[in-house]
Amino acid sequence: MRFEDHWTVATLAGIRDLTPDIREFTLRPDDSAGQPYAVGSHIKVGVLIDGQPDVRSYSLIGEAAPGLYRIAVRRAEDSRGGSRYLWSLAPGARLNIAAPASLMQLDWQREHYCLVAGGIGITPLLGAAQALLRKTPNVSLHYAVRSRRDAAYADELAALLGDRMTIHAADEGRRLVMTGLFAGLPRNAAVLFCGPMRMLEEARRAWSADGRVATDLSYETFGSSGQFAAEPFRVQLRDSGEEFVVPRDRTMLDVLNAAGHEIIADCRRGECGICVVDVVDVDGQIDHRDVFFSAAQKADNRKLCPCVSRAHGVVTIDTLERSDAI
Ligand SMILES: Cc1cc2nc3c(=O)[nH]c(=O)nc-3n(C[C@H](O)[C@H](O)[C@H](O)COP(=O)(O)OP(=O)(O)OC[C@H]3O[C@@H](n4cnc5c(N)ncnc54)[C@H](O)[C@@H]3O)c2cc1C
Known part of the structure; x- marks a missing residue:
């Protein structure tokens, strides 16, 4: 969009x-x-x-x-x-x-909504809870935090949702378990998720394992900090043999475009897949930070989203084939 x-x-x-x-x-x-x-x-x-x-x-x-x-x-x-x-x-x-x-897509016709927030992911869900509660009382919120003192807007949300809100504080041993949560939801429930990528991946796996319709789980991401910390890595272009260093504080997309390679991009947070490039070779490890590819596609390592994804070592890519890359 x-x-x-x-x-x-x-x-x-x-x-x-x-x-x-x-x-x-x-x-x-x-x-x-x-x-x-x-x-x-x-x-x-x-x-x-x-x-x-x-x-x-x-x-x-x-x-x-x-x-x-x-x-x-x-x-x-x-x-x-x-x-x-x-x-x-x-x-x-x-x-x-x-x-x-x-960017949020909500199915306003549902009887049951379950909101799931991880940490700062609560921010868009406060307004969503207010709006949904005008449609139906069947709105619950599961709010995962490290500790209760990290739960922003807990009082405002408690006033709105009462016992329909559950705070899952890790330091109290009350970690949110997606499989258990989803198994207890009515079959026509829609879930709206906002939280870190690892939590989203767990939610997607649990949702699919529970036999749910993929589109009934909608989500928003704020960008991912990845599997490992950002560090400089090298990117090589297959055809030209050019090589660039992607510094810690820049994206592969920015570095390639600054060098004159006009890679089209849109969302710039690994959601839309517009900027996808083909991976030819990896000497090291790719840190896929997008939510566009499935876990299997990420494990396959044949494509990446240069707007967010990073690497250890050297990645060789082919930007020319991206028109049929998806
Ligand atoms: C639609 C939307 C809504 C958002 N809403 C909120 C909100 O309500 N509240 C909020 O706090 N944030 C929100 N964000 C995130 C926010 O836009 C910023 O990304 C966030 O504040 C971090 O910015 P930063 O410059 O401090 O960190 P960044 O440099 O952007 O770093 C963020 C994370 O990425 C990692 N990182 C570091 N360097 C790089 C690099 N070169 N490339 C990629 N990753 C790197 C870091 O490890 C860090 O954990 C939202 C984002 C989106 C897209």
Whole structure:
């Protein structure tokens, strides 16, 4: 899905610490009265990383409040610095933001909805719970966190959902087990998931093992930190023999495009598959960070999404064959 972004300027009207690692930012856009936005909407926010402009996306918290947007940002320590930049801001700061857009697909006709959040993945689900509860009381939320003190918006959600919310705190030995959860859901339930990629993979496996329809599990991802930490790796092009180093803080897609290889991309977070390239050889290991390929396709290692996926060692690819790569 493509969006043409409409940018505006907003003032940071307020800051609130929700957990030790999650901070809420209230933004007041200059040019709108805070128009209503679709469930699951996010905004793009302009950030500065090492003095260079960049963009990060943040889900809008809850349903629209007049003239205001709320976002909640988890401070990612092992990162390029977008979240650290936002955490450095004080009220009154001015930010470039794009108009809200939603990628979330909800089947509004269902009788039963089960929302599943992992950590910061709670952010789009608060508004989803508010909207769904107007359709049906059969909305439950399973919220997985390391510890209760990491559960942002727990009070707001408890007020909304009461005992239909379960917090699964790992440090209390109450880890969320997807197989058990899904086995207990009515057959016509739809699941809406937002959380880390490893948790999503577990959810997909459990959903499929329970004989459910794949499209009844919809999900949103915020991007993946992968199986191992980002480190520099090399990429070779089969036909030209060119070789590039992909530094720790850049993607393969950016490096190839900066060198003049016009690889078309859209979502840039490993969901749409537009930028897929063929893998010819791997001397090392690929860290597939997309949600586009199945686990079997990832194990096969014949294609990768250069917008997010990384590697150890050297990967040889063929960009010319990507038109029939999917
Ligand atoms: C639709 C959408 C909604 C989102 N909503 C929220 C939200 O509500 N709250 C929130 O906190 N975040 C949200 N995000 C994520 C957010 O946009 C940022 O990705 C996040 O704040 C981290 O940015 P960063 O620059 O600090 O970290 P990044 O540098 O983007 O790093 C993020 C992770 O990727 C790994 N990484 C480091 N370097 C690289 C590299 N070169 N290539 C790939 N990965 C790397 C790091 O290990 C780190 O764990 C959302 C993302 C999307 C797409």
